Structure formats: structure tokens, C-alpha cells
Amino acid sequence: MPAQATSPADAAVAPEDLEALREQLGRVPRGVVAIAARCVCGRPTVVRTAPRLPDGSPFPTSYYLTHPAAVKGCSTLEAEHLMEQYNAELAEDPELTAAYARAHEDYLARRAELGAVEEIEGVSAGGMPTRVKCLHALLGHALAAGPGTNPIGDRTLAVLKERGLWDSERCSC
Numbered sequence: 680m681p682a683q684a685t686s687p688a689d690a691a692v693a694p695e696d697l698e699a700l701r702e703q704l705g706r707v708p709r710g711v712v713a714i715a716a717r718c719v720c721g722r723p724t725v726v727r728t729a730p731r732l733p734d735g736s737p738f739p740t741s742y743y744l745t746h747p748a749a750v751k752g753c754s755t756l757e758a759e760h761l762m763e764q765y766n767a768e769l770a771e772d773p774e775l776t777a778a779y780a781r782a783h784e785d786y787l788a789r790r791a792e793l794g795a796v797e798e799i800e801g802v803s804a805g806g807m808p809t810r811v812k813c814l815h816a817l818l819g820h821a822l823a824a825g826p827g828t829n830p831i832g833d834r835t836l837a838v839l840k841e842r843g844l845w846d847s848e849r850c851s852c
Contacts, residue, residue, distance in 0.1 A: 692714060696714055700726065703747055710728045710733060711728060713727040715819070718850055720852055725744055731794065742822075749818065753814040762814065782831070814831075
């Protein structure tokens with residue numbers, strides 16, 4: 680079974696989740712309100728973060744990718760300039776552009792569930808709705824929200840799997 684968005688009952692952040700996140704990130708995580716997606720082994724893959732951190736800073740990245748292999752895979756794809764290909768596809772494909780705009784609206788609606796923060800109003804993550812800037816954020820959204828919500832996140836997941844960089848259906852913790 681692939682890494683999937685968690686149900687509300689499974690989304691709670693247990694002490695062992697915080698410890699796993701500390702190990703994954705190399706620091707104590709900030710503003711975590713839920714585990715938005717888990718590895719097939721149960722460890723966190725994506726955290727849901729408050730739109731305002733405990734120190735008062737606005738934080739637009741509601742879905743933060745934490746799984747080390749997924750993070751590394753996205754970094755590899757970014758270093759290889761996959762975003763340029765995706766940006767070209769957005770410019771040429773009206774259906775993809777519309778789906779990506781819907782992903783932006785979905786992201787904003789989900790973040791609004793956690794509260795409004797004026798400084799980041801209308802700002803989602805990953806470059807949405809007009810460009811592809813951060814594959815990590817887009818994959819995090821896709822994993823948390825489920826297939827079909829974020830087309831660029833879904834495409835990134837497919838490329839990671841195809842290239843053997845990371846597979847949500849296998850544990851690599």
C-alpha cells in the first residue's frame with residue numbers, strides 16, 4: 680500500500696512522530712499540527728504545518744515533505760531542472776494549467792482550515808498557481824491531498840518512482 684494521506688484519527692502527532700521528524704529533519708520540527716501522509720511503515724512522510732509558527736512567523740508551506748529519500752529525490756530532480764520542463768508544459772497545456780490552478784485553490788482552502796494569516800493570503804506553495812518552483816512542496820501536497828489533486832506533484836511522484844529515486848509504495852526509511 681503506498682504512502683497515503685492520513686485520516687483525521689491517524690493525523691494526530693504522537694511523541695514518536697516528533698522524534699522521527701527530529702531524526703528526519705535534523706532539528707525539532709516547528710508548527711506541526713498533523714502527520715498529513717505516512718510511509719508504508721508508518722513513519723511521517725509529510726507534515727501539516729500551522730500557517731503561523733510558534734514564534735509568530737507566517738509559514739505558507741502547509742504540507743512539508745520530511746521523508747529523507749523523497750526529499751533527496753526531489754532535490755535530484757530540481758538539480759536536473761525538471762521544473763523547466765513542467766513550466767513549459769504549463770505554458771502549453773490549458774488543461775494542465777487549469778488543474779494546477781485548482782491545486783492552488785485546494786492548498787489555500789486546506790490551509791484556511793488552520794486559520795487566516797494576512798501576510799500569506801493568496802500565497803500557496805511550490806510556485807502555484809502560475810509556475811513550478813519547488814517540487815518538494817508540490818509532492819508534499821500531492822501525498823497529503825491524494826492523487827488527482829496536484830498534477831505537478833503527481834507527475835513528480837511518477838518520475839521519482841520511474842527513476843528509482845523514491846517510491847511511496849515501498850519503505851526506504
